[in-house]
Structure formats: C-alpha cells, structure tokens
Amino acid sequence: MTNTVRASNISAILAVGEELRQLLHAEDPPIIKDRRYHLKVYENCFVGHEMVDWLLRKGESGEQSRGICDDHEFKDEKLFFRFRRDDNTYEEPPDAMIVAKGQRIYSRYIDMQSVVSDPVGYGFVIRGSRPVYVHTVDPSGPAASAGLQVREYLHYVNGQDVLDKSHTDVARIILMGSSTASLVTFVEKDRLPSN
Incomplete structure (x- = not known):
C-alpha cells in the first residue's frame, strides 16, 4: 500500500512539474530561455525571482516552488535554475512515460x-x-x-x-x-x- 501511495505521489509531482515546465516555455515572452552571464550562455533556464513573480501573477503561492532543486534550496533571487528535463540530467522513473503521454494530451x-x-x-x-x-x-x-x-x-x-x-x-x-x-x-x- 505504501509503495502504491508513493508511486501515486511521484506521478502527481511529475505531472505538476512537467505542466509547469511547459507553461514556462510557452509564456510570451518565455520565462525559460537561454541566458547570458559573464560571457557564458546558460541554456533553457529561468531566474528564481521571475518564476516567483510569475507564480504570484497566476495566483499561485510562492511556497509551491520549494523543493524543485536537487543541489540547493530554491530562492526568490536573481539566480538561474533549470528543470532537469531541460538540461538532460533527468532519469526517467518507470511511470514517467505515462505522465509524459498524459502531458502531451493535456x-x-x-x-x-x-x-x-x-x-x-x-x-x-x-x-x-x-x-x-x-x-x-x-x-x-x-x-x-x-x-x-x-x-x-x-x-x-x-x-x-x-x-x-x-x-x-x-x-x-x-x-x-x-x-x-x-x-x-x-x-x-x-x-x-x-x-
């Protein structure tokens, strides 16, 4: 039972994360885009404070953006963040294909x-x-x-x-x-x- 609940939670998190990623890519102007900092280009990233501002404009809580990073805590600052699917470090869990198919037809x-x-x-x-x-x-x-x-x-x-x-x-x-x-x-x- 616990594994079923855990798998269900992971699927829900994957679905929400993928929906958010697609929405941020589709924004006009896009929030996720290539950015330059000190002569280096960072591909497919977003700025923390821009993401929080966007969430607040959409009526969402900034608290929902907690836990989106593996290495450090997400901050409402001028720092670059990237979805793992955008930087090709994403490891597909077994049920991710179902979530991806659902997102394509969402x-x-x-x-x-x-x-x-x-x-x-x-x-x-x-x-x-x-x-x-x-x-x-x-x-x-x-x-x-x-x-x-x-x-x-x-x-x-x-x-x-x-x-x-x-x-x-x-x-x-x-x-x-x-x-x-x-x-x-x-x-x-x-x-x-x-x-």
Whole structure:
C-alpha cells in the first residue's frame, strides 16, 4: 500500500512539474530561455525571482516552488535554475512515460458523443491502454454517425473516468451499459482543426 501511495505521489509531482515546465516555455515572452552571464550562455533556464513573480501573477503561492532543486534550496533571487528535463540530467522513473503521454494530451479538444448500438454493434474498435484510443470506425456504423473519429482518446465512458484503464476494461464498461454508449473524447493538441 505504501509503495502504491508513493508511486501515486511521484506521478502527481511529475505531472505538476512537467505542466509547469511547459507553461514556462510557452509564456510570451518565455520565462525559460537561454541566458547570458559573464560571457557564458546558460541554456533553457529561468531566474528564481521571475518564476516567483510569475507564480504570484497566476495566483499561485510562492511556497509551491520549494523543493524543485536537487543541489540547493530554491530562492526568490536573481539566480538561474533549470528543470532537469531541460538540461538532460533527468532519469526517467518507470511511470514517467505515462505522465509524459498524459502531458502531451493535456491540452486537448474535448468532444461528447452518444453512440447508440445497432444490431451489429457500436461501429468502432478501441485499442491501447492509459489512455485508450479509437482504432477504427465503421464508416456506415453508429459511431461514424455520432461523429466519433479514429485517433480520438476516451476520457469518460458512461460517466466513468477511463484514462487509467486498458482497452479490455473499457470494452467491458461499454458492453455492461445500455444500448447507448456516452463518450467523452479528446484528441492531441497537434491534431486540432485550424480555424
């Protein structure tokens, strides 16, 4: 039980850290960038006090930035800091791939569909695990009529969060329900339609 709780905490910390890193890279102007000090360039770093100012502007507490450094304590000063993922010293824990996959799809387009089965079935096939995705859609089936598309990820099925389930578990949830499967799906940010 303790190892499960510890792994869950590590996953949550990794997710929050990676989200913060991506937000800081995406800021305009960027907070994480190459910086010059005494004729030396420090790549992909941020200044401690700029990070704290940014957190406060976003309504976050400066206390949340504690513990982000291995070698010394984080300080609200003009010191350079860097995420380990940005300086290539990051050692991937076993569940980091799941966290990274989750972060890639974190910025997502969410869609809701109700797929009513016909005598043949629902008209789609799912694959994958954590998260499950739509592998194929029968063009003349109920899923296509409802707007379901290939490469959409399933977030909720019949009101149940399925992000951490395998495709066999999700299929069971769909088949245990009524003849209507209520789906909340999303796609990766790079697949969003351009306006």
